[in-house]
Amino acid sequence: MTLGDGEALIELDDVSLGYRDRTLFTGVSLTIRRGEAWGIVGPNGAGKSTLVKTMLGVLPPQAGGVRLVTPRPRFGYVPQRHAVDPIYPLRAIDVAAMAERGMRPLGARRSPNLTQRARQELERQGLAHLAEAPFAALSGGQQQRVLLARALAVDPDVLVLDEPASGIDVLGGADLRRFLQRLRAERDLTVLIISHELGDLADLVDHLCLVNHETHAFEAGPAAAMLAEEKLSRLYGRPIALHRAAGRLHVDVKDAP
Amino acid sequence: MTGLSSFFAAYEIWRDALVVAVLAAALLGYLGVWVVLKRVTWVPLALTQASSLGIVGALYIWALIGEELHHDPASVLPTLLDPAGLSVVFALVAAAFFARQSGRGSEAVVLTYLIGSALVLIIGGFVRQDLHDLESVLFGSAVLVETIQIVYVGAAGLAVVLVHALLHRRFLFVSYDPDAAGAAGLPIYATELWLYASIALMISTATRAIGALPAFGLMILPALAGLHVAKSLRGAFALAVGIGALAAAAGYYLAFVAELPAGAAMVGLAGGVYGVARLATAFGGRIHGRRGALTSR
Numbered sequence: 001m002t003l004g005d006g007e008a009l010i011e012l013d014d015v016s017l018g019y020r021d022r023t024l025f026t027g028v029s030l031t032i033r034r035g036e037a038w039g040i041v042g043p044n045g046a047g048k049s050t051l052v053k054t055m056l057g058v059l060p061p062q063a064g065g066v067r068l069v070t071p072r073p074r075f076g077y078v079p080q081r082h083a084v085d086p087i088y089p090l091r092a093i094d095v096a097a098m099a100e101r102g103m104r105p106l107g108a109r110r111s112p113n114l115t116q117r118a119r120q121e122l123e124r125q126g127l128a129h130l131a132e133a134p135f136a137a138l139s140g141g142q143q144q145r146v147l148l149a150r151a152l153a154v155d156p157d158v159l160v161l162d163e164p165a166s167g168i169d170v171l172g173g174a175d176l177r178r179f180l181q182r183l184r185a186e187r188d189l190t191v192l193i194i195s196h197e198l199g200d201l202a203d204l205v206d207h208l209c210l211v212n213h214e215t216h217a218f219e220a221g222p223a224a225a226m227l228a229e230e231k232l233s234r235l236y237g238r239p240i241a242l243h244r245a246a247g248r249l250h251v252d253v254k255d256a257p
Numbered sequence: 258m259t260g261l262s263s264f265f266a267a268y269e270i271w272r273d274a275l276v277v278a279v280l281a282a283a284l285l286g287y288l289g290v291w292v293v294l295k296r297v298t299w300v301p302l303a304l305t306q307a308s309s310l311g312i313v314g315a316l317y318i319w320a321l322i323g324e325e326l327h328h329d330p331a332s333v334l335p336t337l338l339d340p341a342g343l344s345v346v347f348a349l350v351a352a353a354f355f356a357r358q359s360g361r362g363s364e365a366v367v368l369t370y371l372i373g374s375a376l377v378l379i380i381g382g383f384v385r386q387d388l389h390d391l392e393s394v395l396f397g398s399a400v401l402v403e404t405i406q407i408v409y410v411g412a413a414g415l416a417v418v419l420v421h422a423l424l425h426r427r428f429l430f431v432s433y434d435p436d437a438a439g440a441a442g443l444p445i446y447a448t449e450l451w452l453y454a455s456i457a458l459m460i461s462t463a464t465r466a467i468g469a470l471p472a473f474g475l476m477i478l479p480a481l482a483g484l485h486v487a488k489s490l491r492g493a494f495a496l497a498v499g500i501g502a503l504a505a506a507a508g509y510y511l512a513f514v515a516e517l518p519a520g521a522a523m524v525g526l527a528g529g530v531y532g533v534a535r536l537a538t539a540f541g542g543r544i545h546g547r548r549g550a551l552t553s554r
Binding site: 053056057058072074075076077078079083084085087088089090091094095098099101102103104106134150151154160162 | 296426429439487488490
């Protein structure tokens with residue numbers, strides 16, 4: 001499936017993907033172009049993260065080809081907040097600068113400006129005053145924003161967010177949504193978001209992937225076409241009704257027939 | 258003569274042993290922080306057993322064909338079958354396996370430990386050597402240390418310092434968030450391999466030099482204590498190195514004056530410091546938002 005006319009950053013060509021001897025999807029073809037925003041949607045354990053890891057080259061495909069544009073695009077990855085272990089005694093600035101530091105060439109000289117971009121990104125997130133605070137002592141929303149600052153500090157071509165709204169309150173979720181909308185308007189940034197929040201996704205993305213490996217469901221296309229009651233009901237195996245109120249999409253999950 | 262003056266009077270007896278113990282403890286303490294952070298505390302034990310299997314295997318083969326090898330100056334086998342070298346090779350092979358399993362390898366680690374232990378005992382039974390001598394070769398002795406061990410531990414330590422000076426930032430990124438590191442294009446397995454290999458090299462060398470119990474204890478306990486009280490990662494490393502070195506030196510002194518087993522005295526002191534660190538964090542609240550983090554997963 002090829003959509004849009006920006007430069008193709010990631011191409012999946014007839015890919016089978018999964019872990020070891022467990023195949024989740026076969027025959028997946030998809031092109032992600034510069035400037036597009038994609039949402040990856042599906043039930044828990046549907047294979048969303050596996051799909052994204054395969055797209056990023058973290059997980060090799062079992063068959064078929066994954067092509068990344070040359071030179072390799074820079075990926076900024078925001079994991080689920082609880083995926084990082086609180087055992088590490090790190091300050092917020094240590095976490096925010098981690099990707100920038102980790103990706104520097106081996107043997108590169110120490111630079112006093114090494115954390116400058118990370119500090120700028122923390123400032124953009126309104127967290128400059130917490131830069132020296134222990135990361136583990138921050139609230140869930142603040143931790144999420146530090147991880148977002150880390151991803152943006154590498155000046156990514158593609159920003160990947162895994163369940164960005166999980167564990168943060170309504171205000172935090174709204175702030176995050178507004179920030180991402182502003183970010184997309186400012187930068188020619190490609191965005192991949194794994195999320196259960198269909199209402200949020202509808203405001204943020206222009207394309208959607210609907211995935212559920214248990215039913216071998218894989219559909220991708222423009223968000224307007226994918227956000228259809230019939231498709232979503234089939235994806236989740238329950239009747240789903242969509243309606244708009246105050247300009248936002250609301251999802252109503254009905255009892256199984 | 259007081260305990261301290263008699264200790265210093267016997268300088269030539271303990272010099273090499275103390276140098277080796279302090280050097281090994283400092284390096285083990287540093288690496289232990291990585292082991293605890295990655296929540297792979299079983300890995301050093303399994304690496305010790307893999308390393309011991311290499312020693313016993315080499316001794317067994319020497320017992321079978323050693324005499325013939327000695328009479329064949331052209332053969333390279335004597336070099337390949339050196340027990341110390343083979344122990345490091347076995348530990349590195351196990352490390353490569355564990356690095357591949359990273360994050361989900363507890364079963365492989367426990368199996369390596371159990372099967373390694375059983376094979377060491379079985380093959381050890383066929384080696385024509387006094388049991389006490391064999392244990393000494395396998396697990397070292399914190400009291401009687403050959404001068405050459407300073408060279409072995411020093412060389413292993415230098416290799417560890419070089420690798421970590423070069424790759425420290427990558428080790429941190431890959432350990433803390435492997436998915437983000439992989440997405441950034443870092444080679445996850447290769448990075449894990451260097452980290453595990455450095456742990457394997459140090460634990461196998463230290464086990465032969467100072468013994469299995471102190472090598473394992475001085476890797477884990479100072480690191481746990483350091484992580485409990487440190488405000489920063491750099492502080493945790495510094496504390497673990499300091500606590501390890503201090504426990505080794507003070508433990509050796511205590512063993513000398515009170516006629517205690519040296520390895521047990523070192524580990525006992527490191528355990529005491531860990532206990533104080535736990536109490537300090539329990540009553541002082543100095544874990545900076547990480548309350549329970551060391552035990553919660």
